[in-house]
Amino acid sequence: MKTKRISIRILIGVLFFLLLCVGGYLLYLEVTYYRIDDEVSLKTQNNRHTDQLQAGQSYTLTTYNIGFGAYEPTYSFFMDTGKMKDGDKTRGKYSRAYSRERELANTKGSIRTLMNLDCDFYFVQEADVKATRSYEVNQVQMLQNSLKDYGSIYTSAFHSAYLFYPLTEPHGKTESGLVTFSRYPVTKNIRYQFPVTKNPIVKFTDLDRCFTASYLKVDTKRDLVLVNLHMSAYDKGGGVIRQKQLKRLNEFLKSEAEEGNYVIAGGDFNHDIAGSKDLYESGQEIPEWIYQLSDSDLAEGYSFVIPENLGEVASCRGADIPYQKNVTYTAVVDGFLVSDNVKATSTVISTGFAYSDHQPVKLTFSLLP
16 A cells, blocks of 8 residues: 555656646747747848849849758658548658758759859748758858858748657757848848737747848839748638738738839749649649639739749649659749739749759749839
8 A cells, every 4th residue: 555655656746747847848938939020120141232223124033942951852741731632641751851961962952953043033931040950050051152142131930949849850949031132232121020820839830921022223213122922831721821911911012012113022922823723633632721812812013923834843742741743732832923013924943842842933024114
C-alpha cells in the first residue's frame, strides 16, 4: 500500500511538471508574439543612381516564391493536405529542409534561375534569415550578394518564436520575408499589413502577411508603384481571411489609381489568378484552399496578366505529396496584376519545380505616356 501511494505521488509530480512546462512554453509564445505595425517605412539597401524610368520603354520583372530553399521535387510540407482522385487523403511530411547542404543547393539554384532571366526588377517571397527550418542559412543575404548591382528592400512576413511542432522535427524559430530588387532608383518603400487570423493558437504559426509598395520616378511626372505581395494560403475556400486581404489590397490599388500612378502588383497570391484550377492534368482533386480570382474582383482599372503559356506551365504545385508530373495538383497562383496605364505580357518559367514548389513568372511591360 505504501509503495502504491509513492507511485501515485510520483505520477502526480510528473503530471504537474509537464503542465508547468506546457504552461511556461505557452507563456513564452504569448510574451514573444507580436504583429508588425501597418504602414511602416522601409529602407532601400544599395539604392541605384541611374536615370529615371521612361514611358514607352520595355522593362522586365520576375516574381519567384523560393519556398525557403526546401521544396525540391521529392519534398512535401507537414501543414499541406489533399486528396487523390481515388479518395485517399494525403498529408505532407517535413517541417524543415532536408539538410543544410540541400538548403544551400536549392537556394543557389533559385538564385541562378533569377540571374539567368536578367530582369530589371525581381520580387522574391519566402526568403529566410537564419531560420531553424532552413538550417540558419541567410537566404536574403545570399540574394543580395548575388544581385549586387540591384537595390534591395526586405521586410519580414513571418517571424515566430521557437515552435515545438511537430514534436519529431520542430519547425523552430523563423524569420522570413519578401525582397524586392531594382536596377533603378527607389524613392520610398512602405510595408502594409494584411489582415490575419486572430485564432489564439493558429496565430503563432500563421505568417505575418503583408505587401510592400516601392515607388520609382517616371519621366511622365508620375510614379511606378511596384507591389510585392504574399497572401494567405490556409484559409479554406478563401471566404474569410483572404477576402479581407483582397479588400485591403483593393483599397490600396484604388488610392494609387486616383493619383494617376502606374501600378504593378505581383507575387504569390495563393489564389487561382488565371482560370487554371482545373486546367492541368492531375491525379488529385482540386484542393480546398484553391479560390479563383478574376478581373471583376479587382479595383476598377486593374486586370490580371494571364501568362502567354497558360495551359503549358503551372506556377505552383501541391506540397502534400512529392512532385510527379500529371499526378501532383498544379495551378497558376503566382503572377501579376497591372493598372490600365501599363501594357504587359507574362510567361511562367519552367524549372520542373527543381528548387521550390513554385516556378518564376516573368513580366515584360511598358508604361503608357
